[in-house]
Amino acid sequence: MVRPLRILGIETSCDETAAAVVLRHPDGRGEIVSDVVLSQLEEHSAYGGVVPEIAARAHVEALDTLIEEALLRAKVSLADVDAIAATAGPGLIGGLLVGLMTGKAIARAAGKPLYAVNHLEGHALTARLTDGLSFPYLMLLVSGGHTQLILVRGVGNYERWGTTIDDALGEAFDKTAKLLGLPYPGGPAVEKAALTGNPERFSFPRPLVGEVRLDFSFSGLKTAVRQAATSIAPLTEQDIADICASFQNAVSRTLKDRIGRGLARFREEFGSVAKPALVVAGGVAANQVLRGTLQALCNKHGFDFIAPPLRLCTDNAAMIAWAGLERLAEGLPSDDLATAPRSRWPLDAKAETLVGFGKRGAKA
Known part of the structure; x- marks a missing residue:
């Protein structure tokens, strides 16, 4: 009997710190086993918007605990997951660094492949997780x-x-x-x-x-x-x-x-x-x-x-894990541990740049 594929997902692109464990069954069905999100709303509300430095520090303080909680709720250990998926962009560079570096460290220590996921791809593929969309x-x-x-x-x-x-x-x-x-x-x-x-x-x-x-x-x-x-x-x-x-x-x-x-x-x-x-x-x-x-x-x-x-329309780690599972199931290569975070990362790299082009690349 073929067992489901299982991935630990990490999301830290903005002001939510999140970790999740998601399954992909042999028939293509997705299943969210655990999904933990910590909002930073109170930390930023006084400023009328997200403060990047505050967001990054909050990710550092919370991420390890959230990953441990996600694994506990899923009743699995790192040895039981097939890969690690972490958001690599686009987003606030400080937060991306925290999540991607944590993902790299876990992948290296546990001997698991790493999938550096485009946050927008997570959104794009969520409907396949929830509704099995073709x-x-x-x-x-x-x-x-x-x-x-x-x-x-x-x-x-x-x-x-x-x-x-x-x-x-x-x-x-x-x-x-x-x-x-x-x-x-x-x-x-x-x-x-x-x-x-x-x-x-x-x-x-x-x-x-x-x-x-x-x-x-x-x-x-x-x-x-x-x-x-x-x-x-x-x-x-x-x-x-x-x-x-x-x-x-x-x-x-x-x-x-x-x-x-x-x-x-x-x-x-x-x-x-x-x-x-x-x-x-x-x-x-x-x-x-x-x-x-x-x-x-x-x-x-x-x-x-x-x-x-x-809860899956806003930032979450379940969609990041699922994007990694989709790539794993397709047999697409995992990412090198030298992969760098990208504050700008359009889904369609061939599209004409209309706004936000600079040293960091095209925004959209």
Whole structure:
């Protein structure tokens, strides 16, 4: 009898310290045996955003304990795992160093292969862990650092169809919240305030709507929010609620146009796929209004809409372990212990650089 493959995953790319043990059964099914996440929300909330130095130090203090806890919950030892998977990028370089160096040390000491995983690939493949999804499919990644529409052809085979040309959607949510005096993290705060707001009070722009290209832009929308808030200052609670609702409405309409065009393109290129799918991942995927927009859009175009459980949409080690398992199952080579962390690491290395190019490489 062939036993399942088992991997220990490590994630430290931003402000969550995480470790997990995940199985891949011979029939391809995934199983999360343990999944431990320690949030640093309280450490960063006073600053209105993630402070890289604080995040790195917190990872150093917590990671060993979390790995031990993940192994204990899975009732296994290092000798029982087949490989180690650790996030190698993209992300905050201090945190990446902590996680990847820890992964290297464990791999060397236990004599196990190491898989240096692209954090974005973890998001891209999560739907195969949770829903057994087959290739190809579309993924919308919406987080604090990325907003991309990606064609997932196979393990290690990704084609970027659209990306932000300025701010990521999560960044726009966070900066809107900060402008309005709402607490960090901004996404949940804006969504909560919008519940009692009038989404039609402010007519905010919908950047790139109507264009054939599938890219995104949120900088102009963020500027319009600031101008609206300044023009009616001082703001009442109702003003804040109306601005949030109108902002969220503009984002929803933007996604409806951008993603709608992407679904139509997928239909043109992959007409033979009986039931195509759109996967949404990243922290912004927790927003219920945006989920509702995407669900309705998929219903209209005949797509399955797949949103993994919220805990697997945000940063976690289970998705990193699964990405390593996918590579292991495909027979792809493991990584050398000299592999360096990368603060910037696009999934589609062939795509044109639209934003953030410099010494560290292309951001997206």
